[in-house]
Every structure is written in C-alpha cells, then in structure tokens.
Amino acid sequence: MSGKAQTIEQVREFTDDSYKYGFVTDVEVDTAPKGLNEDIIRFISAKKDEPEWLLDSRLKAYRHWLTMPEPEWQKPKFPAIDYQDSYYYSAPKSVGDGPQSLEDVDPELLKTYEKLGIPLFEQERLAGVAVDAVFDSVSVATTFKHKLEEVGVIFCPISEAVKRCPELIRKYMGSVVPYTDNKHACLNSAVFTDGSFVYIPKGVKCPMELSTYFRINAENTGQFERTLIIAEEGSYVSYLEGCTAPMRDENQLHAAIVELIALDDAEIKYSTVQNWYPGDAEGNGGIYNFVTKRGACRGRNSKISWTQVETGSAITWKYPSCILQGDNSVGEFYSIAITNHHQQADTGTKMIHLGKNTTSRIISKGISAGKSDQTYRGLVRMGPKAEGARNYSQCDSLLVGDKCGAHTVPYIESKNKSSVVEHEATTSKINEDQLFYLRQRGINEEAAVALVVNGFCREVLQQLPMEFAVEAQKLVGISLEGSVG
Amino acid sequence: MLEIKNLHATVGGNEILKGINLTINKGEVHAIMGPNGSGKSTLSYLIAGKDGYEVTKGEILYNGVDLTEMKPEVRAAEGVFLAFQYPIEIPGVPNTTFLKEALNSVRRHRGEEELDAMQFVKLIKAKAEELGIAKDMLKRAVNVGFSGGEKKRNEILQMAVLDPKLAVLDETDSGLDIDALKVVSEGVNQLRSKDRAILVITHYQRLLDHIVPDFVHVLAHGKIQRSGGKELALELEEKGYAEYGVAAE
Numbered sequence: 001m002s003g004k005a006q007t008i009e010q011v012r013e014f015t016d017d018s019y020k021y022g023f024v025t026d027v028e029v030d031t032a033p034k035g036l037n038e039d040i041i042r043f044i045s046a047k048k049d050e051p052e053w054l055l056d057s058r059l060k061a062y063r064h065w066l067t068m069p070e071p072e073w074q075k076p077k078f079p080a081i082d083y084q085d086s087y088y089y090s091a092p093k094s095v096g097d098g099p100q101s102l103e104d105v106d107p108e109l110l111k112t113y114e115k116l117g118i119p120l121f122e123q124e125r126l127a128g129v130a131v132d133a134v135f136d137s138v139s140v141a142t143t144f145k146h147k148l149e150e151v152g153v154i155f156c157p158i159s160e161a162v163k164r165c166p167e168l169i170r171k172y173m174g175s176v177v178p179y180t181d182n183k184h185a186c187l188n189s190a191v192f193t194d195g196s197f198v199y200i201p202k203g204v205k206c207p208m209e210l211s212t213y214f215r216i217n218a219e220n221t222g223q224f225e226r227t228l229i230i231a232e233e234g235s236y237v238s239y240l241e242g243c244t245a246p247m248r249d250e251n252q253l254h255a256a257i258v259e260l261i262a263l264d265d266a267e268i269k270y271s272t273v274q275n276w277y278p279g280d281a282e283g284n285g286g287i288y289n290f291v292t293k294r295g296a297c298r299g300r301n302s303k304i305s306w307t308q309v310e311t312g313s314a315i316t317w318k319y320p321s322c323i324l325q326g327d328n329s330v331g332e333f334y335s336i337a338i339t340n341h342h343q344q345a346d347t348g349t350k351m352i353h354l355g356k357n358t359t360s361r362i363i364s365k366g367i368s369a370g371k372s373d374q375t376y377r378g379l380v381r382m383g384p385k386a387e388g389a390r391n392y393s394q395c396d397s398l399l400v401g402d403k404c405g406a407h408t409v410p411y412i413e414s415k416n417k418s419s420v421v422e423h424e425a426t427t428s429k430i431n432e433d434q435l436f437y438l439r440q441r442g443i444n445e446e447a448a449v450a451l452v453v454n455g456f457c458r459e460v461l462q463q464l465p466m467e468f469a470v471e472a473q474k475l476v477g478i479s480l481e482g483s484v485g
Numbered sequence: 486m487l488e489i490k491n492l493h494a495t496v497g498g499n500e501i502l503k504g505i506n507l508t509i510n511k512g513e514v515h516a517i518m519g520p521n522g523s524g525k526s527t528l529s530y531l532i533a534g535k536d537g538y539e540v541t542k543g544e545i546l547y548n549g550v551d552l553t554e555m556k557p558e559v560r561a562a563e564g565v566f567l568a569f570q571y572p573i574e575i576p577g578v579p580n581t582t583f584l585k586e587a588l589n590s591v592r593r594h595r596g597e598e599e600l601d602a603m604q605f606v607k608l609i610k611a612k613a614e615e616l617g618i619a620k621d622m623l624k625r626a627v628n629v630g631f632s633g634g635e636k637k638r639n640e641i642l643q644m645a646v647l648d649p650k651l652a653v654l655d656e657t658d659s660g661l662d663i664d665a666l667k668v669v670s671e672g673v674n675q676l677r678s679k680d681r682a683i684l685v686i687t688h689y690q691r692l693l694d695h696i697v698p699d700f701v702h703v704l705a706h707g708k709i710q711r712s713g714g715k716e717l718a719l720e721l722e723e724k725g726y727a728e729y730g731v732a733a734e
Contacts, residue, residue, distance in 0.1 A: 441590075443586055455576050
C-alpha cells in the first residue's frame with residue numbers, strides 16, 4: 001500500500017545493496033529472509049540508513065529479548081510463537097505482486113468495504129491494488145503536510161524523524177516504554193520497521209485530526225510499528241490510528257509500541273479503531289495483536305485520553321495506559337472490545353497516579369459473541385505522593401449467546417489514604433425481550449443485535465471524532481455478523 | 486384480513502389457548518376482553534411471533550397466508566404491529582435512530598425506497614405533532630426513563646410511523662391515569678381507517694369508552710366464550726367475569 005514510484009525505488013535500493021549484506025535475493029523479492037538474528041537487525045537498520053546509536057539500541061534490545069520470558073499471566077492461551085518462522089522486514093509489495101484490479105481481490109473483503117460505505121478508489125487503495133489512485137492520495141498527503149508545517153507541527157514516519165530531529169527521538173523514544181518493559185515491546189524495540197512521529201510545538205493546537213490514514217497512502221507501515229507523539233507545553237493534538245477497514249495481514253504477529261508524552265497543560269487524544277483480520281469463523285488464522293501503548297502525563301494539568309474500538313485480531317493483548325506524573329493531570333480510557341467466533345481478547349488499562357490531585361476515568365464496554373472469550377484487566381495504582389487523586393472505573397460486559405465468556409479483573413493498589421478509587425462492573429446477557437421488541441418493528445435479528453450493542457457502547461462511541469464514530473457503529477454490526485441465529 | 490381457526494397453543498408445555506376462532510376484516514375494530522390468565526397476551530404474542538409460544542393445532546391466517554411460518558420481522562414488514570403491554574427499554578439507542586431503522590427495514594421489505602435522514606426527520610416531526618408528542622421524547626433513548634403514559638404514547642407513535650395493516654394493542658390502558666388514557670386513545674382513534682384492522686386487548690371496559698369497538702369477544706379459559714357488539718363490554722363491566730367461571734378478583 002504505497003506509492004508505485006516509492007516501491008520501485010525501494011526495490012532498486014534493495015537489489016543494489018543486497019550483496020553487501022550477504023543475502024542471496026531474487027530481484028522480485030523485497031523481504032528480508034525469514035527468522036530473527038543480529039544480522040537481520042543490522043539489515044533493517046541499514047535499510048533505513050540509521051545512525052549508529054539507533055542500531056546499538058536495537059541490538060541491545062535484541063540481546064535483552066533473548067533473555068526475557070514470554071508473558072503468561074493473560075487469559076488467552078495459544079501455542080508458543082516460532083519467532084524464526086516470521087519475516088521481520090517486508091517492504092511494500094512491488095507493483096507486480098499486488099492484485100492488479102478489484103477483480104483479483106477477495107470478494108469477502110470487498111463486501112465488507114461496501115458495507116462500510118468506502119468509496120471505490122478507496123477500496124482499491126485498502127486492498128493494495130496498484131492503481132493510479134494511489135498517486136492522487138500522495139498529493140493529498142502532501143497538501144496536508146504543508147498545512148501542518150505552517151504551524152510547526154512535525155508529522156512524519158519515525159524513520160524520517162530519526163534523520164530530521166534526532167535529538168527529540170533520542171530524548172523521548174523509549175522513555176515511556178523502555179525496551180525492558182515486556183517481551184513484545186522488547187521485540188519491537190529491536191525490529192521496529194516504521195510508524196508515526198508527531199511533534200506539536202509549544203502552544204499549538206493542531207489544526208486538524210492527524211490520522212495514519214493519510215500517512216499510509218504515502219508510506220508503508222510494517223508489522224512492528226512504533227509511534228511517538230510529543231505534545232509540548234500548552235499544545236493539543238487528536239490522533240486517529242488505523243483504518244476502519246480490515247487490512248488483511250498474512251503475518252501472524254503484530255507487536256507495536258505507542259508512546260505519548262504530554263508536557264504542562266498539553267492534551268493528547270488518541271483514538272483507535274482496530275480491525276485486523278480476526279481469523280475465520282472456525283478460528284483459523286488471524287492476527288496476534290500484542291501492543292504496548294502508554295502515555296506519560298509529565299506536565300502539570302496535562303491530559304491523555306485513549307479511546308479504542310477493538311473488533312479485530314485473533315488474540316488481543318493490549319493495555320493503553322497513563323502515567324499521571326504531573327500534578328492535576330488527567331488520564332482517560334474509553335474502550336469497546338467486541339469478540340466473535342473464536343477471538344480472544346485480554347485488554348484494559350493501567351492508570352498510575354503519581355502526582356497530586358490526578359484523576360482518571362475508565363469506561364470499558366466488552367461484548368462477547370460466538371465462542372469468543374474476553375477479559376477486562378485494569379490496574380489503578382495510587383502512589384504515596386498522589387494526594388487527593390481520584391479514579392472512577394466502570395466495566396460493563398455483554399454476552400451474546402451462551403458459548404462465550406466475559407471476565408473482569410481489576411487490580412487496585414493504593415498507597416495513599418487521601419485518594420479515592422471507585423469501581424463498578426456489570427455483566428449481562430443480551431436481552432431476548434429487547435431483540436423481540438426490535439424485530440416486531442421490522443428490524444431483522446442481526447440488525448437488532450447491532451442496535452442493542454451500539455446502544456450499550458454509546459458512551460464510548462461518543463468519544464470518537466464524528467466521522468470515525470459513524471464508521472465504528474457500522475463496524476459493530478459487521479463484527480457481530482453470524483453471532484445469532 | 487386475520488383468520489384464526491381452532492387455535493391451540495402452549496407456553497412452556499402448558500396449554501393456554503384451547504381452540505380460538507376469530508375473524509377480523511379490514512376497517513374493523515375488535516376488542517378481546519378477559520380476566521387475568523385467560524390467554525389474552527398469549528394470543529397477541531402468537532400473532533407477533535414471540536419465541537416460546539407454540540401453536541399445537543389450528544392456524545393463524547393473515548391475508549390467507551400462514552402467519553406462524555414467518556419470522557417476527559417479516560410479519561412486522563407485512564403490516565402486523567403489536568403495541569406492547571410493557572414496552573421494552575433499549576438503553577443508548579435514541580428513539581429516532583430506532584424508528585428510522587424500523588421504518589427503513591419495513592420499506593425495504595415492501596420494495597419502497599429508504600428515507601434519508603432529512604426525509605425521516607420531516608416525517609417523524611409531523612407524526613409526533615399529530616399525536617401531541619414532545620420533541621425531546623424523540624431524542625431520548627427508547628423508553629428509557631419514560632413514564633407509563635410516555636411509553637404507551639411512544640407505542641402509538643411507532644404505529645403511526647410504521648402504518649400497519651393489523652394493529653394489536655395489548656393492554657394499552659394498563660398503568661395509565663385517565664388523562665393519559667384519553668391521549669393514547671385519541672392517538673389510536675386517529676389511526677382508525679377503512680384499510681386497517683385493530684384488535685384491542687383489555688381487561689377493563691374503560692378503554693372501550695374511548696376506543697369504541699365494532700365487536701367484543703370474551704376470552705376465558707383459553708376459549709372465546711361469547712361475542713357481541715360494544716354493549717357486551719358494558720355488560721361485562723357490570724357483571725364481571727363470574728358467569729364464565731372466573732372468581733372475582
């Protein structure tokens with residue numbers, strides 16, 4: 001999913017360089033050999049023309065990774081991942097590799113696009129069809145970039161940021177999620193291929209919602225993305241991650257890192273609609289989405305707000321968190337997680353209150369259907385200096401059918417007598433009387449389920465930017481297809 | 486329009502209806518009166534198609550077609566409407582969203598074009614005005630926090646929007662004070678037409694002072710015991726259901 005010209009260039013680069021790195025590579029192939037070792041990491045770093053310090057940090061992470069155990073505390077169980085059986089560098093497919101027209105694309109995928117109301121040229125782009133429309137998007141992206149540059153906002157691939165503003169990268173990357181954090185984050189620190197970098201200067205309110213949507217048009221995102229957002233004093237940014245359409249990825253493991261840093265009086269709003277391939281109805285295939293997302297409210301009165309709609313992936317392991325370090329800082333987590341068929345999700349948040357009068361709010365809506373299983377796992381920690389800190393958590397689970405599961409696992413730690421922690425949780429089954437009532441008005445069973453579930457999620461959907469919310473609502477319906485009847 | 490022939494039905498293995506015969510033609514308003522537990526609500530759920538209500542013998546024909554073979558949403562799209570005794574709350578779903586989804590589902594089934602947001606808002610505002618329904622009721626979540634009267638008015642609003650051919654009103658008077666009863670009845674009376682059949686199910690006669698039926702049937706022990714004109718309702722009011730072997734409450 002990248003510009004044709006860029007792809008050709010990358011392929012050329014690769015073939016020119018290939019012997020230097022000792023890989024026997026077919027001209028047509030733009031993927032590093034399978035497996036993971038220091039040579040692969042050196043290869044990735046060299047492909048990106050990275051400075052020495054970054055390669056060193058990758059290698060350090062890799063060596064540490066080798067010593068780290070797999071996390072085992074989550075509820076989803078799955079066979080051990082064979083890390084040597086994966087590809088760690090995969091450039092955009094060359095023009096000849098991708099589907100040539102929509103006729104070559106999986107009709108199931110197109111059906112989904114249609115239901116989401118995505119225009120035709122957009123469908124081509126999402127399905128990776130090599131067409132000229134891609135070039136149109138590139139020019140859109142360029143216009144967009146100029147507008148941001150006028151106010152001093154930097155929004156570019158992280159590999160570009162390494163070259164443009166190395167001092168920011170060195171200062172902040174890994175400062176919220178250190179490579180030692182967990183096995184998946186450590187792997188990402190070693191092999192991340194690309195991702196987004198956002199810098200909002202002091203006092204600037206970013207004039208538009210930033211979205212990977214634009215960036216994907218021009219650049220390729222890998223399977224190990226790394227995102228870093230820095231909001232300087234008094235600035236504001238709203239960032240939207242992910243396409244709402246399913247990007248069917250052949251790769252099994254998706255291990256990303258997102259780091260957010262908010263300084264004094266800054267606010268970051270981060271919204272995600274995650275719709276990776278969930279596997280088929282029998283539970284074959286699908287993405288393992290093991291993502292470490294964390295925001296640091298470093299400044300006084302700063303605010304970080306996570307909103308997520310998780311409908312995809314075979315297994316989700318994800319806990320977007322806030323470290324509330326600055327006094328009066330605010331952390332928010334709004335989540336909708338929908339699992340169907342054989343999907344498993346273990347998701348939630350961590351609110352770490354360090355500063356005085358810090359507040360956090362957690363609203364989690366979990367919907368389990370089919371034979372899926374879902375766990376909300378959340379930590380609220382009140383540190384010894386977090387005087388007057390408050391948290392409110394509300395976790396609601398809705399079960400569709402009688403073969404699915406929902407679990408709520410809150411962890412509450414308080415080392416401060418003046419802090420207040422509130423936790424409410426409910427679990428209910430989708431109500432047959434509600435479905436009958438809707439059906440008696442002419443609404444078919446699947447649409448009735450979608451309507452009830454959308455109502456159940458409303459509080460969170462309202463947090464999403466307008467155009468995102470509309471697509472998210474449709475996605476709720478699509479994700480639950482085949483869950484009744 | 487509706488022909489019920491020798492209908493026997495069970496709920497949870499218990500036989501509730503034991504041979505009902507009833508014919509309703511378009512333009513007619515019928516009332517079924519009966520004591521608690523006589524099978525009134527069972528009959529309405531059978532017509533609407535609720536799960537767990539089994540026909541064991543006999544049939545329900547709607548315009549000559551067996552209704553029991555159709556899913557509830559198909560019956561609704563074909564013009565069967567049930568005003569619920571206890572309207573259900575759907576948290577988080579605005580009334581307008583629900584009504585638009587319902588109307589467009591029905592229109593799709595009828596091969597009519599769906600209404601877009603603008604057209605729908607125009608329609609719903611007009612209907613709400615005709616029935617004297619406040620605008621804020623349209624924005625609130627379906628039946629959530631509605632008073633008893635508001636819930637019943639909301640049922641009548643849905644009926645007005647969906648424009649059914651056969652409307653079954655199940656205990657529409659229950660839980661209403663006299664003022665609310667008048668408002669709801671007026672709404673129903675506005676919807677009386679020569680193309681529509683209405684079946685009013687009630688325990689008390691007082692509703693029938695406001696919605697005057699063409700025919701009255703007495704349901705007791707799972708059977709229609711007697712049928713007559715509107716005067717039968719008055720007689721029941723006076724004598725109660727005792728002569729049908731039902732003890733006074």
